[in-house]
Amino acid sequence: METKNLIQKSIDTVRVLSADAVQKANSGHPGTPMALAPLGHVLWSKVMKYNPRNPEWPNRDRFVLSCGHACMLQYSYLYLTGYGISLEDIKNFRQLHSITAGHPEYGLTPGVEVTTGPLGQGFANGVGMAIAQQYMAARYNQPDFNIFDYRIYAICSDGDLMEGVTAEAASLAGQLGLGNMIYFYDSNSITIEGDTDLAFTEDVSKRFEAYGWHVQDLPDLNDLEALETAIKKAQDETSRPSLIKVRSVIGYGSPNKHNSAEAHGSPLGKDEVRLVKENFGFDPDRNFEIPDDVLNYYRNAGEESAQSEESWHQLYKNYRERHPELAKEYETITAGKLPEGWKKNLPTFEPGEKLATRKASGKTLNALAKHFPQLIGGSADLAPSTDTNLDDFKSFSSKHRDGRNFHFGIREHAMGAVLNGMVLSNYLIPYGATFLIFSDYMRPPLRLAAIMKIRPIMVFTHDSIGLGEDGTTHQPVEQLIGLRTVPNLTVIRPADANETAQAWRVAIEHKEGPVCIVLTRQGIPIIDQKKYSAAENLEKGAYILSDSEGQPDIILMATGSEVHLILEAQEKLKNENINARVVSMPSWNLFEKQETSYRDRIFPKDVRTRLAVEAASPVGWLKYTTDDGAVIGIDRFGESAPGDEVMAEYGFTAEHVVEKAKALISQNKKA
Template identity: 80%
Template structure:
């Protein structure tokens, strides 16, 4: 068979395979994979550098399917090129415990670089991946040694480009001149509700030109030569990110459902699938057929691509001999090891002072950054307020690729998504900062970071109504409990400067999901490390900060700025012959992971009188206070006034803690 016919047969195999998988699952999105099969062919057989036998090769090109609903396209090519995904896996598309989930999932399926599905996220993740490559290239590449020169390829849909996060990320990518980005915009004119002109008629190409992107327009996705030439043009454009707009036809090959919403998010139907197969010359009575010559064609393409890794390995060995210190540093970082003794650089704050935990966080960052080259980050235009500037380093920019301070602009949503992409480099430990209230703008990427169990660190300052005069709109109430309910999310609200330093230690060492630090705007007392239990116990999530003489009558627990209230209340209660134990509880989920014996040590079952104090929603605290306990929390929004007045108005005073604790102690005695 001549090569042209074999290529067409190979493309059509992917179309039929996608239709079969969605039909068997009785759910999914067949139309877009059928439309995009020619683009997938060009990417996996000609363009991308990858190795199915080593999906995590360091200098591989990254591929992102931002329109994750079209995942049968990706699964098909991963199977055909020899990744550890079988035809049986394809047949079990969307089934329980299958590795071919309804949307691509990182860590679940070999070859999937990032979990996508919520539209726009993959687009923004790619910007973070591109930043990571540029930073690593600047740090490690040397003359004749382009150790890191991989590109970021992505397919995005009309829906991706309607989502605001893609606009935020595209603007940032253009500003930074990320020429290692090559994105394909699949313009098929169809959404679930019908034609895109129901809600979307802008000139996307002009929009991206305005963002500073290199833009090409292809009228027909089936023109393979045009696709190949467009990619070559994009690869030569190194100073700007590239967008290649391709016109496709959803459900291509389906006689009755092509170019219609019916081909978008539902199976084509058995009769229509038969017609598709007949249209492409396949036996309509056979399902999941992959011709041997097609499989052989893509296996050969993959082996050819895998040679890039072999060449890279030889290059890297020469690099190690020429630049052993750089190679040693790189290998140490990617192994997950931290420099020996780095934690000794954490600052220790003396008691007697009052320090806002946001300030303590900034001091800590600057103390450890020299020893952790992989630690980079910035804020959403709030670095003076969040104290997240690394003072010894420059800003990352189009001209300064080794800068470690990032300016995300007022783009919280994109910041979270870009941080995810940076974290997926498996090299960087990225952090971002904004006010806790604006974590609401970041929920989608935070949730995805938790799903993927990747390490990004969020610095959320201005963590309570104590931020004061900015008032109701800026005073977080429900945000802490909202973040705590996200599986795999570690939320730490430190009690003082020393707990803040230890919170950074935990965040840096944590590898199983994102970490959120909730920090104060206002100054709070530094707890005396000689008089009370060491802040190093923060790693346990909760610990006895100060105990009573003899068995306690009541347990007081708190987080953050409220811990000093319960410490003072302990002294006042002692005057009334009420013995109180003070528990600092900066992180619920870390405490929940402790042994039953340790939990009993902190919260003995026989001590039922417990009072929790936190300037936020009381929801969730009942798990620790038990039925005989109470919570001083907030179940309404805040008010604009100086911090001291607002806190007093809402009952966060030593006097009120003593009053509530005394009442609880006296109950049923």
């Protein structure tokens, strides 16, 4: 039976468990888990609906720990309520190959919804999760059938709210009126350097009220009755996201280190941990003590919450009988199946005109959208420039939850993190768009998507100095190589309109990791597929677009808008009796996944003379060219002028490719 003594004992067990785990690891953050144990108790035993035996239940409430350093709070409650985490896993906190890493990791630990750690990311991920729920509810819920009505609960810290991405995401959430979000702001006034007064004295409550949030202040987190009342008020507010500011004491229960920076990011020390245990009535000589009545209490809470899924399945069974087509669509999508014959809807483009690959992307995207209700997205205020608007669909808003066009505003960082949250619905295929140069603003969410191996699709346009007059600040140079170095991230820079259509095909079919489709602003020739190899070969990352009649004297390789230059150069070299193989290489990442035999066929070891052409940093091409300097690239910033003039100024002409190719051939003959 639940009593006040048992509740307090249960909360204190989590505090002691967190202190023990951090102490054994000799690293970590004990203070915040000790402070927030009452909040965790209320969420996991009173508020959230979840099933420890099935962490992927579609209508579960989502919990996001944006301040991921406090992960022992989450691990403790996941273990205690019956998820697939053992006490041994808790003891192995932060150890090699443990499932209890130093920050929460999606796919590693059962019950962890998203990888957090870099502050502010989880806050924005939750906004994406809330959008996904609202969209799915609008599409599938029917009268008497609230199939998707889950909420997003998140904990964020002072540090989270200092980050710019949080401001972007909070503003967007308020604009969209996402009333299915309940966030707890842990105001403990401590950071690693000391008191937050050093750098953070703003009135957070007023700030969030200005964003359009429903805000409550709770002066004492240990007042469980007041906490539950505040949560109920937040649940009743369905037209605005909710922020509950809770005042906690970091390191609560530590006689000498509570309310101090020492409790934030370092073990308390063996002597202090003993004092903590004595303070809470635990045996100071026992480590990882879990009283039987506490474990039974939380396991029962987990079992009771699991009943929510049983009720939901009965509801869904009746829903399937009443709305079979909607149920079939949902089940097909969440099973990862793609519509039958969908590839036939990919557009094809005929040679004879120049077309910017961003324009071809827009046509492809609109063709696909009609057949993929889960394909939704938008841009950071650049839809007309990135060609990412879905012409036949409304915009997602507080009034139109079924809208499929998103207006992220000029919030690139939040856009990336929100997309990650949308992907984690296991339903949506979300895309976001901006100029390639602004990918720098969203590197953290791209990296986290790659770590999680989830697949948002990014459309990066205006991909080189070829964009022209906007000049140095808008002309990307080092961005391509920067993106290519991220593990699990696939970069595709298509050579023309047809390769662009195929890039979208590959992105839709891709299973693990984000995909970046990199596109031109300027019009470029459409390659004749009757004369040259078919664009479908893009899926291999690199392919022979046009081969020489005999053994090649040189291999010319390029990506994107530079491919047509090496095709022109091939013809000019042929007129001088020089055999050149032309390789379109839209994706290093995809190429490296091919079998060695295929890679050797594209780049035979006996053809050592090779030249790469790309309007970007030459870094990384040596792996394929084999010769130092065998790259026509860019190692300085751009200039403001018409795109064709800038490209010519930087050496991106067929004539310069021929000149460079002949010099390399001559050089290698002498060698």
